[in-house]
Amino acid sequence: MTTAKESIGFIGVGFMGQGMASCIVGKGYPLTVMAHRNRAPVEALKAAGAQEAATPRELAGKASIIFLCVTGSPQVEAVINGPDGIAAGAKPGTIIVDCSTSDPVHTVRIAGELAAKGIHLCDAPLGGTPAQAVLGQLSTMIGASDEVFARIKPVCETWAQKVVHLGPVGDGHKMKLLNNFLSLGYAALYAEALTLGEKIGISPKTFDSVIGGSRMDCGFYQTFMKYVLERDRDAHKFTLANALKDVRYLESVANAAGVPNPVGGTVKNVFATAVAAGKGEEFVPMLSDFVAAQSGVSLAGKKG
Structure with missing residues (x-):
C-alpha cells in the first residue's frame, strides 16, 4: 500500500484533534471522523471534505490509519475494545496511532493484544498547543516499528513540524x-x-x-x-x-x-x-x- 492511498480515520476532534484533522484533510487525505459531545468540529471538518462515521467500528471499516486524540488510557481502550470498537471493524494491517497522553504500560499491553489480530498500535503523543495544531506546527514523539513509522510519518507531517521516532511501541508515551x-x-x-x-x-x-x-x-x-x-x-x-x-x-x-x-x-x-x-x-x-x-x-x- 502506498502512502498516497492511505485512508485516514480520526477519533477525538477536540481542542487539539480538530486542528490536526483539518491539516490532514487539507493535504488531500481521505478522512473520516466521529462526533463526541460537540458537533461543531465535525461539521467544520465535513465542510472541508471529511466524512462522518457513527461508531469506531464503522470508522475502522473506512480507514487504513486511525488517529486517536482522547483523554487517556481508559478512553483509548474503550474506543478500541468496547462495543462497536475499532478492533471489531479494522482489517489486518490497519494502524492505530494513539496521540493521547496515555500510560505506557497500558499502551504496550493493548499493542500486544492487537498484534495477534494483525492490527498495529503505535503511540504518537503531542507537543504544542491547539493554535499550533491548526497551523501544522505541533511536535510528536513516536513509538513504533520502522515499518509502521514509515507509513504514518507522511500523515503526521501534515500536522507536525517535528516528528521524532524514539523506538518501539510505548517509548512515545x-x-x-x-x-x-x-x-x-x-x-x-x-x-x-x-x-x-x-x-x-x-x-x-x-x-x-x-x-x-x-x-x-x-x-x-x-x-x-x-x-x-x-x-x-x-x-x-x-x-x-x-x-x-x-x-x-x-x-x-x-x-x-x-x-x-x-x-x-x-x-x-x-x-x-x-x-x-x-x-x-x-x-x-x-x-x-x-x-x-x-x-x-x-x-x-x-x-x-
Whole structure:
C-alpha cells in the first residue's frame, strides 16, 4: 500500500484533534471522523471534505490509519475494545496511532493484544498547543516499528513540524510523560513564584520584565504568561484535570520502575489540590490564580 492511498480515520476532534484533522484533510487525505459531545468540529471538518462515521467500528471499516486524540488510557481502550470498537471493524494491517497522553504500560499491553489480530498500535503523543495544531506546527514523539513509522510519518507531517521516532511501541508515551513532568512542573513553579512575588511587591509584569527573554524563558513560559499578563484564556487550552491525569501516570511509571519521584509527587499534589477545589476544567495557566488565591493575593489586572 502506498502512502498516497492511505485512508485516514480520526477519533477525538477536540481542542487539539480538530486542528490536526483539518491539516490532514487539507493535504488531500481521505478522512473520516466521529462526533463526541460537540458537533461543531465535525461539521467544520465535513465542510472541508471529511466524512462522518457513527461508531469506531464503522470508522475502522473506512480507514487504513486511525488517529486517536482522547483523554487517556481508559478512553483509548474503550474506543478500541468496547462495543462497536475499532478492533471489531479494522482489517489486518490497519494502524492505530494513539496521540493521547496515555500510560505506557497500558499502551504496550493493548499493542500486544492487537498484534495477534494483525492490527498495529503505535503511540504518537503531542507537543504544542491547539493554535499550533491548526497551523501544522505541533511536535510528536513516536513509538513504533520502522515499518509502521514509515507509513504514518507522511500523515503526521501534515500536522507536525517535528516528528521524532524514539523506538518501539510505548517509548512515545514514556517520553511524553517526562516532557509533561517538565512543563507541568514549570507551571507549579511559575504559579508559586508569581504568588510570592505579588505578596512581596514584585508584580507579574515586573517579574516578566526580568524572566522574559532571559535564559529562563521558553515557549511554555510564554503561553503561561500570556494568560497571567493579558488574561487570554485561550493561551494554552489544556485542562488542570488532564494535567493531573498526566502527573498521576508519571507517578505510576516511577513506581513501576522503583524510582523515587519526590518532585513529581509535589507537582501532582499542586494540581490535585486545584482539581479537588473544583478547578479541573480551567486551563493550566489558571493554576496561577488558584495558588495566588490560597495566599490571599490576586495576579489579575496588575500593570507594574
